[in-house]
Amino acid sequence: MSLFFAALYYAASLVLAGGLIYRISDYLNTPAPLKIPTTPAPTTGGGVVLRMAREVFFFESLFKGSLWTWGFGMLFHGGLALVLMRHLRYFTQPVWSWVDLVQPFGIYAGFVMAIGLTGLWGRRLFVDRIRYISTPSDHLMLALLLSIAASGLSMKFLLHADIIGVKAFFLGLMRFDPQPLPQNPLLYVHLTLVATLMIIFPFSKLLHAPGVFFSPSRNQADNPREHRHLSSWAAKLESEG
Amino acid sequence: MAANISAPPYRVIPIIPAIKPGAMEGLKPFVASGKIQEALGFPGELVEDWHGRAIARMGELLKKYRSLKVYLDACVHCGACSDKCHYYIGTQDPKNMPVARQDLMRSVYRRYFTLPGKLFPKLVGARDLTKEVLDEWFSYYHQCSECRRCSVFCPYGIDTAEITMAAREILDSVGYGQKYSNEIIGKVHVIGNNLGLPGPALEDTLSGLEEDVKEDTGIDVRFPVDVKGAEVLLITPSADFFAEPHIDSLIGYAKVFHAAGISWTLSSMSSEAANFGIFIGNYEQMRKIALRIRQAALDLGVKRIVVGECGHAWRVAYSFWNTLTGIGAGAEDRFALQLQKQLDARYRQPTHICELTWDLIERQAITLEPEANDHLVVTFHDSCNVARGSRMGDMPGGQFEIPRAIIRAAANHFVEMNEGTTREKTYCCGGGGGLLTDDLMDLRVKGALPRMEALKEVADRDKVNFMATICAICKTQFSKVLPYYGFNMRMVGGVHQLVSNAIRLGEK
Numbered sequence: 218m219s220l221f222f223a224a225l226y227y228a229a230s231l232v233l234a235g236g237l238i239y240r241i242s243d244y245l246n247t248p249a250p251l252k253i254p255t256t257p258a259p260t261t262g263g264g265v266v267l268r269m270a271r272e273v274f275f276f277e278s279l280f281k282g283s284l285w286t287w288g289f290g291m292l293f294h295g296g297l298a299l300v301l302m303r304h305l306r307y308f309t310q311p312v313w314s315w316v317d318l319v320q321p322f323g324i325y326a327g328f329v330m331a332i333g334l335t336g337l338w339g340r341r342l343f344v345d346r347i348r349y350i351s352t353p354s355d356h357l358m359l360a361l362l363l364s365i366a367a368s369g370l371s372m373k374f375l376l377h378a379d380i381i382g383v384k385a386f387f388l389g390l391m392r393f394d395p396q397p398l399p400q401n402p403l404l405y406v407h408l409t410l411v412a413t414l415m416i417i418f419p420f421s422k423l424l425h426a427p428g429v430f431f432s433p434s435r436n437q438a439d440n441p442r443e444h445r446h447l448s449s450w451a452a453k454l455e456s457e458g
Numbered sequence: 459m460a461a462n463i464s465a466p467p468y469r470v471i472p473i474i475p476a477i478k479p480g481a482m483e484g485l486k487p488f489v490a491s492g493k494i495q496e497a498l499g500f501p502g503e504l505v506e507d508w509h510g511r512a513i514a515r516m517g518e519l520l521k522k523y524r525s526l527k528v529y530l531d532a533c534v535h536c537g538a539c540s541d542k543c544h545y546y547i548g549t550q551d552p553k554n555m556p557v558a559r560q561d562l563m564r565s566v567y568r569r570y571f572t573l574p575g576k577l578f579p580k581l582v583g584a585r586d587l588t589k590e591v592l593d594e595w596f597s598y599y600h601q602c603s604e605c606r607r608c609s610v611f612c613p614y615g616i617d618t619a620e621i622t623m624a625a626r627e628i629l630d631s632v633g634y635g636q637k638y639s640n641e642i643i644g645k646v647h648v649i650g651n652n653l654g655l656p657g658p659a660l661e662d663t664l665s666g667l668e669e670d671v672k673e674d675t676g677i678d679v680r681f682p683v684d685v686k687g688a689e690v691l692l693i694t695p696s697a698d699f700f701a702e703p704h705i706d707s708l709i710g711y712a713k714v715f716h717a718a719g720i721s722w723t724l725s726s727m728s729s730e731a732a733n734f735g736i737f738i739g740n741y742e743q744m745r746k747i748a749l750r751i752r753q754a755a756l757d758l759g760v761k762r763i764v765v766g767e768c769g770h771a772w773r774v775a776y777s778f779w780n781t782l783t784g785i786g787a788g789a790e791d792r793f794a795l796q797l798q799k800q801l802d803a804r805y806r807q808p809t810h811i812c813e814l815t816w817d818l819i820e821r822q823a824i825t826l827e828p829e830a831n832d833h834l835v836v837t838f839h840d841s842c843n844v845a846r847g848s849r850m851g852d853m854p855g856g857q858f859e860i861p862r863a864i865i866r867a868a869a870n871h872f873v874e875m876n877e878g879t880t881r882e883k884t885y886c887c888g889g890g891g892g893l894l895t896d897d898l899m900d901l902r903v904k905g906a907l908p909r910m911e912a913l914k915e916v917a918d919r920d921k922v923n924f925m926a927t928i929c930a931i932c933k934t935q936f937s938k939v940l941p942y943y944g945f946n947m948r949m950v951g952g953v954h955q956l957v958s959n960a961i962r963l964g965e966k
Contacts, residue, residue: 240531243527244524244527244528247520247521247522247523247524247527248522248523248524249523249524249525250522250523250741250781251741251777251778251781252777252778252781253525253617253620253777253847255606255609255610255615255617255846255847255882256845256846256847256848256849256854256857256882257849257854257855257857257858257882258849258854259854260852260854272613272615276613278538278610278611278612278613278615279536279538279611279612279613281610281611281883282538282539282542282610282611282612282613283536283537283538283611286536286537286538287538290536290613337536340537344537345476345477346474346477346537346540346541346552346555347535347536347537347540349477349479349552349555349558350535350537350540350552350555350557350558350561351535352535352581352582352583353580353581353582353583354574354581354582354583355534355535357581417574420572420573420574421574421582422531422532422533422534422535424531424532425531425532425533425534425613425614428528428531428532428614429532429613429614429615431524431528432525432528432529432532432614432615432616433524433525433528433615434525434606434609434615434616434617435614435615439849439854441776441777441778441780441781441786442776442780442786442806442807442808443786443787444780444786444787444788445780445781445784445786445787445788445789446780446781447781447788447789448522450522451741451781454741454742454745455789455791456791
């Protein structure tokens with residue numbers, strides 16, 4: 218079993234990293250031929266960084282768009298962020314001091330994350346417009362995330378996992394020196410689901426995470442009169458007259 | 459007016475309408491004829507291997523436009539946009555929700571360009587490109603006015619307009635174009651304006667206008683055409699030359715130039731600000747139309763290029779002209795360099811007529827007497843392309859402040875509409891993006907609903923009787939649809955129509 222999970226996590230990490238590198242380089246290499254920031258937009262690069270920060274940390278546009286989705290989205294993403302930070306302790310030795318500080322909040326964050334996901338799913342089920350646009354994969358994605366949260370939380374509250382052993386396993390993986398994984402069915406479920414998430418990340422709508430940084434309507438400065446913006450393929454048209 | 463078209467009832471405002479699947483199914487604008495298509499270099503009719511060519515064209519666009527690629531990948535179906543489109547609100551057809559409109563193409567993208575869509579199409583909502591899907595594209599991508607309202611609320615800034623443009627570009631490339639837009643683009647290439655108004659007719663119209671203004675004011679206000687060495691080249695939508703209420707704004711511009719003593723000219727070769735190339739998402743067409751303006755500016759030797767009241771034209775001029783023609787700094791080809799040398803760098807190039815007028819008002823180079831508009835209670839409709847695709851002045855949001863500042867200077871009674879319907883959140887008039895055609899009248903009437911609701915509110919509460927706007931399409935569209943909602947069609951007009959009423963001519 219330990220070997221299976223070791224192989225799974227090496228594979229999942231490869232797919233995640235390779236997939237994301239491929240996607241991001243693809244976005245980078247695809248030109249944006251026209252200036253299309255949604256205005257009013259910042260006129261300088263610094264302004265664009267601020268706009269993007271407000272978008273990434275506070276979901277500014279979503280706040281304008283739908284308070285319910287914004288609220289549940291914030292709960293989920295905020296919870297997830299804390300949970301991920303808490304999980305850093307399984308990969309660091311000694312544990313970074315700020316991770317220790319986050320530690321006590323991580324558990325509540327797990328519940329917060331689950332509440333957010335439930336709310337988002339509720340909208341998908343009960344709001345006719347959102348139900349209409351939902352595909353099976355949208356539901357499955359929520360099911361996957363919610364199962365990850367549930368299996369993780371139940372290892373804290375129902376069937377304790379040997380977290381020292383888990384840590385030894387992952388530290389071993391990072392040194393390419395696989396260690397035994399503690400035997401715990403919930404742990405197996407949790408780890409399998411997380412690996413699944415890692416593998417589908419670069420092929421799914423989870424690409425919204427890197428995608429937002431490449432969105433021309435958000436990442437362009439509003440300065441077309443002052444600076445000429447010309448893509449490589451458009452420049453070729455010019456040389457043809 | 460078709461008898462079966464009627465306005466939807468006003469809503470109690472906060473309620474989001476329930477979906478009515480299929481409400482607008484099968485609605486289609488006229489398909490472009492072979493002649494119209496071929497004039498633009500598109501196939502004359504649906505080509506035999508349309509499937510292969512459509513997918514190939516999509517692949518090309520995905521390599522040329524980062525917006526398309528990122529927007530097709532990034533959507534999480536959160537639904538924040540789902541109640542933001544005026545066409546959804548007015549028709550309740552779920553395929554008019556921005557996300558669902560995008561999904562018409564996203565489903566095909568997933569099927570042919572992503573691994574999960576190739577392996578598990580049902581699971582991820584991917585589908586084959588069939589003739590039915592292509593017809594559905596033609597229908598619903600001509601129920602989008604490319605107004606970008608959805609992009610304001612999207613957490614990833616996904617702009618449905620970019621996807622609509624790509625869809626129309628693909629449709630054109632397989633010989634399935636829209637008559638209205640493509641016919642108009644053909645006219646611009648041949649005659650120089652959307653109306654197909656030839657030079658002599660234009661001169662005739664303008665000299666008639668000079669007489670009218672003389673009769674009205676006793677002052678010789680000129681409407682010059684093709685005057686070499688004029689300081690300003692005015693590029694304005696051709697509707698300004700003859701349509702009501704547009705023409706009143708043209709008179710306003712002429713009075714502003716007259717009062718400020720600025721020499722100006724129109725061009726008979728390039729007598730059109732509108733650029734429908736943007737509507738069909740075709741870079742080459744858009745560039746070709748824009749290059750006519752560069753040519754006119756070079757031929758006439760002007761120092762400044764000023765753009766009249768037209769929404770998408772200002773977006774193209776402000777956001778794209780520098781890219782397309784090198785009108786600003788940075789371009790290196792021969793014509794662009796010549797133009798840069800010729801244009802006066804002390805001014806913004808291009809300048810919006812509102813920027814010019816407001817600057818003159820601020821410097822007290824012209825005087826407005828707002829009492830002249832005391833019979834009006836004015837509100838302002840922000841035009842979508844100006845609001846969300848351009849700017850005026852030096853500060854973000856200048857496109858909202860400058861027209862309002864002019865209105866306040868020209869009229870004593872100004873009232874804002876509900877803030878959820880103005881500025882960046884403004885609703886499209888319902889006729890933008892190449893939909894201003896009689897074959898889409900039902901859609902146009904329904905799409906105007908949210909704006910009409912906001913107008914009704916201020917008309918009832920504040921006795922608003924004039925809605926100013928700075929877009930030729932908005933003016934035409936509202937003139938047509940206002941009566942369906944019980945308003946007088948003369949209630950809409952240009953900002954420079956107010957200026958025209960209020961400006962002091964003759965002695966300073």
